Amino acid sequence: MKFNMEQKIGDxxxxxxxxxxxxxxxxxxxxxxxxxxxxxxxxxSLDAEEAYFIAIKRLGKTDALSREFYKxxxxxxWKHLFEPSLGRDKTAIRDTALIIGLALLAxxxxxxxxxxxxPVDGEAAGPVYLRNLGLFFIPVIGGWLAWQRKNTQIHLFIxxxxxxxxxxxxxxxxxAGERHTEILAGIHLPxxxxxxxxxxxxxxxxxxxxxxxxxxxxxEFFIYSVLCYLGGGVFIAFTGALFNALNLxxxxxxxxxxxxxxxxxxxxxxxxxxxxxxxxxxxxxxxxAKIFTPLFxxxxxxxxxxxxxxQTRLSTDRExxxxxxxxxxLVLGLVLYSLSARPEAEKPGFSDYVIFSLIVLALAAxxxxxxxxxxxxxxxxxxxxxxxxxxxxxLLFVNLAGLAFTFGGVLFAGKAIRRxxxxxxxxxxxxxxxxxxxxxxxxxxFRFA
Amino acid sequence: xxxxxxKELIAASTIPxxxxxxxxGDSYGYAIIKRVRELSGDALEWTEGMLYPVLHRLEKxxxxxxxxxxxxxxxRRYYRLLPAGEEELESLRDQWNVINQTIxxxxxxx
Numbered sequence: 001m002k003f004n005m006e007q008k009i010g011d012x013x014x015x016x017x018x019x020x021x022x023x024x025x026x027x028x029x030x031x032x033x034x035x036x037x038x039x040x041x042x043x044x045s046l047d048a049e050e051a052y053f054i055a056i057k058r059l060g061k062t063d064a065l066s067r068e069f070y071k072x073x074x075x076x077x078w079k080h081l082f083e084p085s086l087g088r089d090k091t092a093i094r095d096t097a098l099i100i101g102l103a104l105l106a107x108x109x110x111x112x113x114x115x116x117x118x119p120v121d122g123e124a125a126g127p128v129y130l131r132n133l134g135l136f137f138i139p140v141i142g143g144w145l146a147w148q149r150k151n152t153q154i155h156l157f158i159x160x161x162x163x164x165x166x167x168x169x170x171x172x173x174x175x176a177g178e179r180h181t182e183i184l185a186g187i188h189l190p191x192x193x194x195x196x197x198x199x200x201x202x203x204x205x206x207x208x209x210x211x212x213x214x215x216x217x218x219x220e221f222f223i224y225s226v227l228c229y230l231g232g233g234v235f236i237a238f239t240g241a242l243f244n245a246l247n248l249x250x251x252x253x254x255x256x257x258x259x260x261x262x263x264x265x266x267x268x269x270x271x272x273x274x275x276x277x278x279x280x281x282x283x284x285x286x287x288x289a290k291i292f293t294p295l296f297x298x299x300x301x302x303x304x305x306x307x308x309x310x311q312t313r314l315s316t317d318r319e320x321x322x323x324x325x326x327x328x329x330l331v332l333g334l335v336l337y338s339l340s341a342r343p344e345a346e347k348p349g350f351s352d353y354v355i356f357s358l359i360v361l362a363l364a365a366x367x368x369x370x371x372x373x374x375x376x377x378x379x380x381x382x383x384x385x386x387x388x389x390x391x392x393x394x395l396l397f398v399n400l401a402g403l404a405f406t407f408g409g410v411l412f413a414g415k416a417i418r419r420x421x422x423x424x425x426x427x428x429x430x431x432x433x434x435x436x437x438x439x440x441x442x443x444x445x446f447r448f449a
Numbered sequence: 450x451x452x453x454x455x456k457e458l459i460a461a462s463t464i465p466x467x468x469x470x471x472x473x474g475d476s477y478g479y480a481i482i483k484r485v486r487e488l489s490g491d492a493l494e495w496t497e498g499m500l501y502p503v504l505h506r507l508e509k510x511x512x513x514x515x516x517x518x519x520x521x522x523x524x525r526r527y528y529r530l531l532p533a534g535e536e537e538l539e540s541l542r543d544q545w546n547v548i549n550q551t552i553x554x555x556x557x558x559x
Binding site: 037059 | 478479494496497499502505523525526
């Protein structure tokens, strides 16, 4: 295999960053240093690979390096999250103003249904807002990403096509009856659009690593959004309580403005935060994954033991299908996060076996549960909800099974982790296709019911 | 860092050395390590893991300050000696001289 210097340096940075002791400036300083050392060594007739390894060795052990930096950075790492290290120069102010404007724009888009006679708290509001949910904020994010990057015209065009097609489908299909397919389309369209945005995030990147980067970007986006929504919830509670204290009813104001503008502005702001403060969540997410991976391993093992030994009946509602879909998504997230922080060349360690066992047990639990549910669900016939939930379960199962297989190869046969990434990148397409099927084809197949 | 040295000895000499090198002009981590290697005749090999935390600590103590300078496409972080650092250096130098003389004299008596 050819030695790829940029990738090696990238891995090394990722590894350092996951230790959580370095500020972004520290990493930049160390990287410049490393490159200088490498260049110096190469002038002395070493080849790239030799130069890299000698330079890395001279740097000192990662543990020692990280411990020393931790001593001086311990207090400032958190502060850094909130301090606008941007702030000072003009472009930073312009960037911040732009993103506030875009967050407001997402809120304004969210007010469009109101113009057509569907206020947020009105009677027929639910379906209108739900089916258009993704269209309020994801195009805004896509536009911003495209503006940030270069050479995105063609990708922007394709993304716009997805948005337009989605808009037409959810709003102009003649949904009727219980409108299950409408709700399904509304839930799946945001995911489809989000998946379709990948090339806008990393236009020039090679396909596999581009997708892996985008997946970790999405995870970081999710964590930031949750944090912002928690803050927003507190804000809304105070808004209501304070106006109540004045004997004013703020409920209408909250639901019509605060909820719409806040709810849709948060994802836009979260994307910006991920971009600007990437290093901090990069520090946090692997730690979270490390804590919760063993916990979920124990939980699933417990579930399996209970299921197999006591002959208690697993209830067989549709909710169980969805519960298991969510469980598999969570396991997938934990696995991808743990793996993304894993340095390529590292020897398999304890936490790797924990991850591997988690995948295997989650798959086993899913198999048993699906076996029990399917036999009983089949009696009630085929409904769009069931098919969608089952399709997702199959996809997630296949995805995790492939991860178990490739990761097993890494652990037990010394294969390259690259195979795992290639597999994940293929599954990415699989999910995209299925989302497209649920949004565009389901309504047709199930006659808009 | 040479394995033969007492850790404490290295640690104690780091700050006076850094401050002295910065007195003759602003510099950055890589250059400082290289300069120390040369001055010591390859006997002292500092690592980044040791140097950068010390630099950052000195910066926090306002003995030196840092600034970024763009060079050849990458940004490089330079360090500059501050007046408080010069004072500190004077005091450190006095202390070193006393210890140095004492040790030298004690050895020459043997």
